[in-house]
Amino acid sequence: MDKATSDALTPIKLRQKAAKFAKATVNAQMNSFKRIGIWADWDNPYLTLSPEYEAAQLEVFGQMVMRGYIYRGRKPVHWSPSSRTALAEAELEYSENHVSKSIYAAFKITSPSNSGLLDEFLPNVCLAIWTTTPWTIPANAVVAVNPELSYAVVELQSLLESESTSGGKQRKLGSILSSGNEKPFIIVASDLVSVLESKWGVKLVIRKSFPGSVLEYCRYLHPVNGNECSVVIGGDYITTESGTGLVHTAPGHGQEDYLTGLKYGLPIVSPVDDEGNFTAEAGQFSGLSVLGAGNAAVVKYLDEHVSLILEEPYKHKYPYDWRSKEPTIFRATEQWFASVDGFRDAALDAIKRVTWVPSQGENRIVNMISGRSDWCISRQRTWGVPIPVFYHVDTQEPLITEKTIEHIKGIVSEKGSDAWWYMPTEELLPEKYRDKASEYRKGTDTMDVWFDSGSSWAAVSAKRDGLNFPADVYLEGSDQHRGWFQSSLLTSIATTGKAPYSSVITHGFVLDEEGFKMSKSVGNVVDPEKVIVGGKNSKVCCYRNLCYFLVLRSEICLNLVQEEPPYGADVLRLWVSSVDYTGDVLIGSQILRQMSDMYRKLRGTMRFLLANLHDWKPENSVPYSDLPKIDQYALFQLENVVASMKDGYDNYQFYKIYQTLQRFAIVGLSNFYFDVAKDRLYVGGRVSYTRKSCQTVLAAHLLYLVRAIAPIMPHLAEDIWQNLPFQHTLEDGSVAKFAFDLKWPDKNEEWRSVQKDDVDFLGVILELRSEVNKILESARTGKLIGASLDAKVYLHAENPDTVSKLKELASATNDADALHRLFITSQVEILPSLSEETKLGVSYAGKFSDPRTGEIWIGATRADGVKCERCWVYTKDVGSFLDHPTLCSRCHGVIDLQPQASPATAAAAVA
Numbered sequence: 001m002d003k004a005t006s007d008a009l010t011p012i013k014l015r016q017k018a019a020k021f022a023k024a025t026v027n028a029q030m031n032s033f034k035r036i037g038i039w040a041d042w043d044n045p046y047l048t049l050s051p052e053y054e055a056a057q058l059e060v061f062g063q064m065v066m067r068g069y070i071y072r073g074r075k076p077v078h079w080s081p082s083s084r085t086a087l088a089e090a091e092l093e094y095s096e097n098h099v100s101k102s103i104y105a106a107f108k109i110t111s112p113s114n115s116g117l118l119d120e121f122l123p124n125v126c127l128a129i130w131t132t133t134p135w136t137i138p139a140n141a142v143v144a145v146n147p148e149l150s151y152a153v154v155e156l157q158s159l160l161e162s163e164s165t166s167g168g169k170q171r172k173l174g175s176i177l178s179s180g181n182e183k184p185f186i187i188v189a190s191d192l193v194s195v196l197e198s199k200w201g202v203k204l205v206i207r208k209s210f211p212g213s214v215l216e217y218c219r220y221l222h223p224v225n226g227n228e229c230s231v232v233i234g235g236d237y238i239t240t241e242s243g244t245g246l247v248h249t250a251p252g253h254g255q256e257d258y259l260t261g262l263k264y265g266l267p268i269v270s271p272v273d274d275e276g277n278f279t280a281e282a283g284q285f286s287g288l289s290v291l292g293a294g295n296a297a298v299v300k301y302l303d304e305h306v307s308l309i310l311e312e313p314y315k316h317k318y319p320y321d322w323r324s325k326e327p328t329i330f331r332a333t334e335q336w337f338a339s340v341d342g343f344r345d346a347a348l349d350a351i352k353r354v355t356w357v358p359s360q361g362e363n364r365i366v367n368m369i370s371g372r373s374d375w376c377i378s379r380q381r382t383w384g385v386p387i388p389v390f391y392h393v394d395t396q397e398p399l400i401t402e403k404t405i406e407h408i409k410g411i412v413s414e415k416g417s418d419a420w421w422y423m424p425t426e427e428l429l430p431e432k433y434r435d436k437a438s439e440y441r442k443g444t445d446t447m448d449v450w451f452d453s454g455s456s457w458a459a460v461s462a463k464r465d466g467l468n469f470p471a472d473v474y475l476e477g478s479d480q481h482r483g484w485f486q487s488s489l490l491t492s493i494a495t496t497g498k499a500p501y502s503s504v505i506t507h508g509f510v511l512d513e514e515g516f517k518m519s520k521s522v523g524n525v526v527d528p529e530k531v532i533v534g535g536k537n538s539k540v541c542c543y544r545n546l547c548y549f550l551v552l553r554s555e556i557c558l559n560l561v562q563e564e565p566p567y568g569a570d571v572l573r574l575w576v577s578s579v580d581y582t583g584d585v586l587i588g589s590q591i592l593r594q595m596s597d598m599y600r601k602l603r604g605t606m607r608f609l610l611a612n613l614h615d616w617k618p619e620n621s622v623p624y625s626d627l628p629k630i631d632q633y634a635l636f637q638l639e640n641v642v643a644s645m646k647d648g649y650d651n652y653q654f655y656k657i658y659q660t661l662q663r664f665a666i667v668g669l670s671n672f673y674f675d676v677a678k679d680r681l682y683v684g685g686r687v688s689y690t691r692k693s694c695q696t697v698l699a700a701h702l703l704y705l706v707r708a709i710a711p712i713m714p715h716l717a718e719d720i721w722q723n724l725p726f727q728h729t730l731e732d733g734s735v736a737k738f739a740f741d742l743k744w745p746d747k748n749e750e751w752r753s754v755q756k757d758d759v760d761f762l763g764v765i766l767e768l769r770s771e772v773n774k775i776l777e778s779a780r781t782g783k784l785i786g787a788s789l790d791a792k793v794y795l796h797a798e799n800p801d802t803v804s805k806l807k808e809l810a811s812a813t814n815d816a817d818a819l820h821r822l823f824i825t826s827q828v829e830i831l832p833s834l835s836e837e838t839k840l841g842v843s844y845a846g847k848f849s850d851p852r853t854g855e856i857w858i859g860a861t862r863a864d865g866v867k868c869e870r871c872w873v874y875t876k877d878v879g880s881f882l883d884h885p886t887l888c889s890r891c892h893g894v895i896d897l898q899p900q901a902s903p904a905t906a907a908a909a910v911a
């Protein structure tokens with residue numbers, strides 16, 4: 001909608017259009033949130049435009065009025081000429097590339113202060129000021145100096161040859177520096193003399209120095225209106241970092257200027273209207289835009305009246321309107337304010353009791369609250385919650401009382417805030433004032449949107465059943481220390497004395513893969529929707545711009561992948577969990593591809609669990625005390641892993657959960673437990689004790705992991721749950737139909753009870769196993785063996801404790817703990833001694849060393865005996881069964897028990 005169209009709308013029509021747009025946007029966002037898998041009470045969202053919300057907001061406002069925190073005043077505020085409204089700090093965007101017309105100007109001194117200090121330079125001595133907003137010169141009230149700084153009277157001498165010619169093209173000398181005019185003496189800060197000398201391209205000779213304090217009450221001629229004005233003492237904000245050390249002060253156009261104005265009782269002049277044009281008060285500039293022609297006209301006027309020293313473009317950070325993207329100005333207007341001074345200390349105190357994640361957030365908000373000025377809460381907009389105030393038609397005196405607010409709140413809670421616009425004043429006024437309705441008009445200002453959102457604690461967490469006040473957590477980007485976190489804190493402190501939240505989590509912003517800001521024009525925006533459902537289907541080389549082929553001819557690349565494949569919501573969610581959100585985070589196609597890999601591997605882990613539990617029933621569980629050591633050890637690890645993931649959730653450190661998942665569920669389990677379990681699962685016999693014990697452990701992994709991943713990957717968790725091959729009963733006896741019917745598992749003290757000694761030793765065995773694997777790998781490379789089952793491993797240790805522990809494992813009869821099962825070899829022999837002969841007979845050997853075990857010698861040869869056709873393990877008993885001459889005794893026993901299992905499929909499973 002363009003400006004002309006919106007201007008033509010009646011307030012009610014505009015509000016209806018805005019409400020329709022807002023609701024459509026809410027819907028669109030809700031749908032995309034649902035698709036991402038965000039869990040919320042979607043049927044009962046809170047909308048700031050709903051009547052009950054608006055009424056709660058008016059309640060907050062009313063309480064602040066009653067406590068004396070709301071006042072009307074004339075103050076400079078950020079003003080957007082393009083939107084014709086006041087703006088809050090949070091509604092500004094700072095442009096780094098704004099170029100202002102900056103000027104050095106000279107204001108002629110009429111009478112120096114009593115000291116007689118400047119007498120010798122009269123009548124031609126000036127104060128030099130610098131400003132980036134020449135249009136504020138007509139509103140100049142005083143010039144401020146820093147009493148602590150040293151100032152100097154300088155004489156302008158000949159133009160410095162090199163300087164006058166080397167200046168930038170846009171740098172323009174003013175009439176003071178142009179030849180012909182008699183050069184005045186100029187007062188500037190002493191420290192800046194040499195800087196200004198080169199800037200102005202003129203020799204500056206110091207004739208006298210003195211502290212700034214002596215300049216107070218020195219009088220000068222206003223360069224535009226000819227009035228006499230004073231030099232005053234400003235604050236520490238006056239430095240010698242830029243400018244001249246003397247500050248042009250217009251109390252109607254700047255915050256510090258305003259404070260200086262208050263101190264000296266100066267009028268708050270602001271001859272600028274809503275659209276940013278000079279008013280009649282600005283005399284000859286009337287009607288001109290202060291950001292355009294008006295600015296130029298002021299500079300020209302100064303130049304013509306021999307007040308301009310120099311004009312040059314100046315690039316700096318400058319506030320823009322977040323909606324219109326147009327520059328803003330500082331302008332004094334009549335506005336409603338919340339007096340932050342009234343509750344600043346209480347707010348700062350409450351901040352200390354809130355948990356800030358990350359902790360730097362606390363400093364940010366403390367600095368913002370302690371340094372902020374009063375909160376301008378009125379806006380000159382039609383769309384919003386009205387400031388419920390009436391003005392006396394003659395005196396303009398505002399009418400706002402407990403009764404009037406209460407009455408309006410009642411109307412709004414039933415009819416919504418549109419009523420303020422369509423109901424006549426007499427109905428909006430309570431009974432008591434009704435006969436005087438003709439003496440009042442209703443106000444047209446609405447409240448700052450941050451007052452809307454900042455009232456959510458009152459409209460939602462404090463009102464709704466099942467919610468808490470203060471809320472457990474507020475979560476938003478780190479920009480909201482200035483916005484929502486702050487406005488919520490202020491309204492809540494002002495009315496309840498408490499912060500509205502117990503903890504606040506902030507996140508950084510999403511950047512592209514190279515760390516650059518995303519922008520449509522650059523084309524590096526990652527659209528979550530596309531990540532989920534897929535985008536362009538074109539194939540690209542997976543090495544992207546690093547690929548030699550892509551540069552030449554993409555069709556000859558051998559490694560093409562789909563450019564924007566549909567990853568589903570869980571891959572996106574997994575990425576969210578993987579990053580440290582406390583800073584800015586990176587995303588792009590490479591990163592997503594890695595996430596998708598990780599997701600697929602995790603899915604593989606879960607599939608392995610599901611597949612191997614296909615015939616599992618909870619009543620088959622082997623009691624904990626009967627489990628083989630290796631199974632107890634696996635549960636011990638699972639318990640620890642799940643506890644550390646819970647820590648990650650409790651502390652909102654999701655990347656730690658991601659890392660644990662990667663280490664444990666993807667790498668750790670597959671490398672060891674699953675690897676070793678295959679023999680028991682596929683070969684050991686369907687009803688064997690070791691298969692059952694293994695399944696007991698696998699079922700525990702499945703039930704724990706599904707819960708641990710559910711908050712991050714709810715779709716995967718539910719997919720797993722719907723394919724659960726057995727029923728899981730909850731504590732109350734009901735069957736868990738959905739993954740989210742489960743609670744987080746309680747601490748399992750039994751699983752934690754493994755002896756530290758055993759844990760340590762099994763840990764060592766795992767390290768030893770890696771060493772053994774390396775030796776088997778070289779035996780494989782050397783063609784001694786094919787599969788690891790073709791091998792026999794010899795171990796020899798000197799440490800007697802190690803020897804006895806190894807022997808115990810080597811001779812374990814439960815078929816799960818036995819060393820050769822852990823190493824997946826056919827045999828392991830513990831050698832009592834290590835002769836040179838033995839060493840010579842073993843062509844593949846190595847050493848493992850650990851302080852806990854001492855040195856262990858490892859050797860590998862081909863396994864003894866004959867390979868069993870079913871389990872591929874070499875034993876000496878293959879051939880001893882007449883009915884199955886190719887089987888070992890274990891397999892013979894299994895076949896006897898379950899003749900239905902054909903050796904071919906069993907063997908295939910092992911492979």
Ligand SMILES: [Zn+2]
Pocket residue numbers: 868869870871872873887888889890891892
């Ligand atoms: Zn066998």
